[in-house]
Amino acid sequence: MIGIVSYGTYIPRFRIKVEEIARIWGENPEAIKNSLGVFEKSVPDLDEDTATMAVEAGREALQRSNIPPEKIGAIFVGSESHPYAVKPTATIVGEALGVGNYYYCADLEFACKAGTAGMQFCYAMVRSGMIEYGMSIGSDTAQSKPGDALEYTAGAGACAIIIGKDPIAEIEATVSYTSDTPDFWRRDLQPYPSHGGRFTGAPAYFRHVVSAAKKLMEICGYSEKDFDYAVFHQPNAKFPQRVAGILGFGEEKIADGMLVRAIGNTYSAASLLGLAGILDVAKPDQRILLVSFGSGAGSDAFAIRVTEKILSYPRNTKVWEKVKNRVYLDYALYLKHKRMIK
Amino acid sequence: MRVAVIGVGCTEFGELWEKSFRSIFLEAGVEALEDCGIEGREIGAIYVGNMSGGKFIDQEHIAALIADHAGLAEFGIPATRVENADASGGSAFRQAYMAVASGMHDIVIAAGVEKVTDSADPMGVLSTSVDQEWERFAGANLPALYAIIARLHMHEFGTTEEDLAKVAVKNHRNAVHNPKAQLRREIKVEDVLSSEVVADPLKVLDCAPLSDGAAAVILANENIAKKFCDTPVFVDACTQASDYLALQCRKDLLTMRAVLKASREAYRIAKLEPRQIDVAEVHDSFTIAEIMAYEDLGFVKKGEGAKLVREGETEIGGKIPVNPSGGLKACGHAVGATGIRQIVELVLQLRGEAGKRQVKAEKALALNIGGTGATAVVTVLSR
Amino acid sequence: MVPLFWRKIKYRYDVVGSYCEKCGSYYYPKRELCPKCRRKGKLRDERFPDEGRVLSYTIVNGKIIAMIGLNNGARTLAEVCAEKVEIGTRVKKVFRRYGEDGDEGIIYYGTKFVPVC
Incomplete structure (x- = not known):
């Protein structure tokens, strides 16, 4: 049985409210909160970036599992905000975690789904016997152009997942749905991403998430009734709510994973942090549907069954508790934290 | 010889x-x-x-x-x-x-x-005297390290920011009568306390100018x-000692062991007790350093340095005048020249050629420190 | 200066110091020679405790720089990421950026501390 043997989360302490951003651009905050379902977003500290958050999440995952660092045979860091364009974040993480030198390692980029892509790599490597444990981390300090709609949601956070045998949550199956769909991109050397506005909806997010989820259920012979929880990529709160409706999941099955309301879209970390929110409360034999989405575009779907092992697994501090530890920034300090002013 | x-x-x-x-x-x-x-x-x-x-x-x-x-x-x-x-x-x-x-x-x-x-x-260059790979990497410059010492001294011994300020006030007052001094003007305790913070709790007027x-x-x-x-x-003794370069390697941040060791050896060689010193030029790159010098040179017990300055005992006319030249604080700190400048002052004092800042002295002591105290040189002079 | 930073990565990314097997002393930063046992000592690298206590601190250039007494008795000078600390504040390690070599050079990562909630 192969699956998630441990997980760790990291959310920076700082937040900016939708109201504060709307104040700068003369927009109506209530309308924005209504349309996005997002109230505030997380902002990294001045000295935090994708690598530092990945290390913090990775350390928590190691600590909770008591797996000796040197048993980690692979590290993948998925992000679209790697601090270096050339020079892997994952090597920094591996060094800080003390995993030694004999490990497989690469940075991944697939917009918001690089973290789940890394999980699939780790799963395959464990299953093939190449490694005993693999760690995949989704970590992002998402960029957004001042004044762009993305500014209300582009958050920061990280989630590390360790894949191995004897898991707290078994990965029963995983499948991906991929196409060339330019709904959101960032050209080389450009500081901020561009997007296709409403084009990011139906042909991109919904088509990929729904197709991957349906294919997974078909492969496993499951219907939505077989899942106790579902977590979808969450660029805002509305998209996952709507896709849950399309697939037949009620609000109660997604609520525990809806971190986006409080911390915004954490990109590569978003669906994994949502999964962590659910694993924090899930009971043995409950089943979780995880579907990520990365623009460009693709979705990775997972059927995850919680095992008895979760009962003896330390789940504190829970991710929703971490969300509560926060300090609000005004817009000027926000710009400083995002290194837009130095 | x-x-x-x-x-x-x-x-x-x-x-x-x-x-x-x-x-x-x-x-x-x-x-x-x-x-x-x-x-x-x-x-x-x-x-x-x-x-x-x-x-x-x-x-x-x-x-x-x-x-x-x-x-x-x-x-x-x-x-x-x-x-x-x-x-x-x-x-x-x-x-x-x-x-x-x-x-x-x-x-x-x-x-x-x-x-x-x-x-x-210049402060960046002076700060190369501390451990570059660990102290400077952590974001500490020379004032920051002295500030860490000062805060602990205040916490452990009840030394106050006013006490530190009084060292600056005294040394500025002395410098007025030194034609070679950089800061020949009197200041008040309030001036020090209200000057810009350099490394909390040390302020601009707690620091020697470069x-x-x-x-x-x-x-x-x-x-x-x-x-x-x-x-x-005559040079009765000239001794030198070392300590760990980085503060984090020292067991006791409140004692400069190099000063302790060099001064005790100097006293032994010169065959005298600390109380026999009539005048001293000490390394007050920061006001806290002068208070620590009182203690480590044995002028008072550890922790009681502030008392000496509170009671005016280190002023000209006090029991043990310290830094009649104005010290590094007010005469100025020309880094590599400072240790020699201290000797010049003490020679003038012992010859009786120190003008309005003259102290009646037979035995004089100079203390020159490197960085945060990893090097200390003590010289005892006599007429 | 890249090799100079690279050589210390192991000791900066985590609080890895030296332990003398002969006299049982802990040293941070890492030492090549035990100051107590000198050539008779036997030093090895060891990961030090994650937590400690603020022994003293200053605020310089808007940053809190603190002398931290680790739970094994060793000390480290590091930045504390907090609005304020006091002597005695309990802290734990975090992985953060210390700086970067301009816009084109390498990024200097290292260990800082945050108050334990």
Whole structure:
């Protein structure tokens, strides 16, 4: 049985409210909160970036599992905000975690789904016997152009997942749905991403998430009734709510994973942090549907069954508790934290 | 063999915009030579204290440069630079002292020189005296490390920010009567407390200014000293000690072990007790350093340093006047020149040539420190 | 200066110091020679405790720089990421950026501390 043997989360302490951003651009905050379902977003500290958050999440995952660092045979860091364009974040993480030198390692980029892509790599490597444990981390300090709609949601956070045998949550199956769909991109050397506005909806997010989820259920012979929880990529709160409706999941099955309301879209970390929110409360034999989405575009779907092992697994501090530890920034300090002013 | 200081010279300390590195060492050297009427070719060796010619003015090999420009290269006199951060001057003095005491040379020059204002970031250069790989990496510069010591001193012993300020007030008052001093103006405790914070709890007026300046002294063995000088001042002891470079490696942040060790050895060699010292020039690069010096030199018990300044005992006219020149705090801190400048002041005091800042003294002590105390040089002088 | 930073990565990314097997002393930063046992000592690298206590601190250039007494008795000077600390504040390690070599050079990562909630 192969699956998630441990997980760790990291959310920076700082937040900016939708109201504060709307104040700068003369927009109506209530309308924005209504349309996005997002109230505030997380902002990294001045000295935090994708690598530092990945290390913090990775350390928590190691600590909770008591797996000796040197048993980690692979590290993948998925992000679209790697601090270096050339020079892997994952090597920094591996060094800080003390995993030694004999490990497989690469940075991944697939917009918001690089973290789940890394999980699939780790799963395959464990299953093939190449490694005993693999760690995949989704970590992002998402960029957004001042004044762009993305500014209300582009958050920061990280989630590390360790894949191995004897898991707290078994990965029963995983499948991906991929196409060339330019709904959101960032050209080389450009500081901020561009997007296709409403084009990011139906042909991109919904088509990929729904197709991957349906294919997974078909492969496993499951219907939505077989899942106790579902977590979808969450660029805002509305998209996952709507896709849950399309697939037949009620609000109660997604609520525990809806971190986006409080911390915004954490990109590569978003669906994994949502999964962590659910694993924090899930009971043995409950089943979780995880579907990520990365623009460009693709979705990775997972059927995850919680095992008895979760009962003896330390789940504190829970991710929703971490969300509560926060300090609000005004817009000027926000710009400083995002290194837009130095 | 007893060693005497027979000639002293010192430039004004300060922002000497018009003067170059080459002109200030010459000025101090000429003054020292003329003080004792030496021609030049009698000199056996030159030791120059200089912390960072390389960083301040992009010039290394400065001992040869000095010998050259002083016209001493003509005689082939050996010249050596001594570097121990801001204890470079004191260390150069000790090298010169040993060269005479050993009988190797009869007459030796000990000089110190630093030109800091040609550099864009003098405090950055001075901060290279701390552990670059760990302390500077962590974001600490020299004031920050002294601030960490100061806060702990306040926490452990009840020393206050006012006590620290009083050290600055005293030294500024003394500097008014020192024509070579950089900050010849009185200040009040409130001025110090309301000055800009540099590294909390230390403020601008708790810190010595960084200065350009040079100083030179001429040492001779006692047999020939009288030939050049009517009032030789004798070196009763000149000791040096080391401590761990980084603060984090020291067990007790509130004791400068190098100061403790060097001073106790100096007292033993000079056969005296701390209470017999009549006047001292100590390394007050930061006000807390002077309070620590009172304690580590044995003028008071550990933790009671602030009491001395509170009670005015270290003022001119007090029980043990400290820094009658104004100290580094108000006379100025020309880094590598400071240790020699201290000797110049004490020689003037012992000769009775210190003018309005004169202290009645038979025995004098100089304490020159490198960085946060990893090097300490203690010199005891007598008439 | 890249090799100079690289050489210390192991000791900066985590609080890895030296332990003397002969006298049982802990040293941070890492040492090549035990100051107590000198050539007779036997030093090895060891990961030090994650937590400690603020022994003293300053605020310089808007940053809190603190002397931290780790739970094994060793000390480290590091930045504390907090609005304020006091002598005695309990802290734990975090992985953060210390700086970067301009816009084109390498990024200097290292260990900082945050108050334990």
